[in-house]
Amino acid sequence: MYDLHTHTVFSDGELLPSELIRRAAVLGYDTLAITDHADASNLGRLVESVAEVRDSAQHYGVNLLVGVELTHVPPPLIPLLARDAKRRGADIVLVHGETVVEPVPPGTNHAACTCEYVDVLAHPGLITVEDARIAAERGMALEITSRAGHNRTNGHVVRVARETGCSLVVDSDTHAPSDLMTEEARWAVALGSGLTDAESRKVLSLDIASAILK
Template identity: 80%
Template sequence: MYDLHTHTILSDGELLPTELVRRAAVLGYDTIAITDHADASNLAHLVEAVGEVRDSAQCYDVDLLVGVELTHVPPSLIPGLARDAKRRGADIVVVHGETVMEPVAPGTNRAACTCDYVDVLGHPGLLSIEDALEAAKRGIALEITSRAGHNRTNGHVVQVAREAGCRLVVDSDTHAPSDLMSKDARWAVALGAGLTEAESREVLSQDIKRLLHL
């Protein structure tokens, strides 16, 4: 089990990084990415801080991925910040997509889908087929989310991903302890988004290191 989109007290979450890792370990996760909200003001700090928790995660048999979620960053600045995150040691860069729930700047999805340093486009809302095709070219995964509100467009994301040949991931966008999904909950989110049983099995059990080229 994996979750590539979680938040801690380093941004707007409720748990310390180690608390999040421990709770995830008890639920059966073997891979967790901590991807707190980032912009130019805190990106360097987040990468350094989460990296300090790797040893704790290993003690709980969890592969901790150091990451950031570029959030409400002007589209023109996304490539530079994504590159900077990777240069500083981030394993994964998520971009806060154009969810229907927030006033994300138009063009954010496009900037993410055309950036070689982005790994996951989180809750991309009503993503266009043109942007999805760009994501497919670069192996950027589109997110199916359990997050309330953001999940309103999961069905659309699945449909566009199928048409464009995009990779998909199922994430929680965890902020609170109760947000982390059980195995059954992950399965329900995948099926509820419109994935078939075979597709769900493939998406939920994929090799994350291979997906992220780690």
């Protein structure tokens, strides 16, 4: 299993990175991305700090991806910060999409979809077909989420992804221990979003995560 969207005490999560990794390992996760909320004020420190627990992740048998979630960043600055994150050593860059439950600036989805350094658009809300087509051309993924509130538009995201051929990932947006999903919960989120059994199997596989990050 994989989860490409989690948070720790380095932003608004409840767990130290090592405890988050351990809990994920016990649940059977093979790959875990720690993607704390980032902007220009803390991006460098986040990448450096999470990288310090790579050894801990290896001991627990987890492939740790060092990442950030660019959050409420003005759209024109997203390409600059995403590039900076990758240059500082981030394995994965998420952008906090235009969820329907937060005042994310309009244009955020478009800025993420057109940026070569962004890997996943998290909870993209009512994303347009046009932006999803751009994401598909780039190999960027749209996120289906289990996070309350953000998950209100999962069905829309699936429909748009089908129409455009855009990749999908299923993530937890973990902030607390109870947010990490079991294998059964991941299946429920995928099927509940409108994916078929075959589509869910593909979206939930490690192959999809590897393809996005190659």
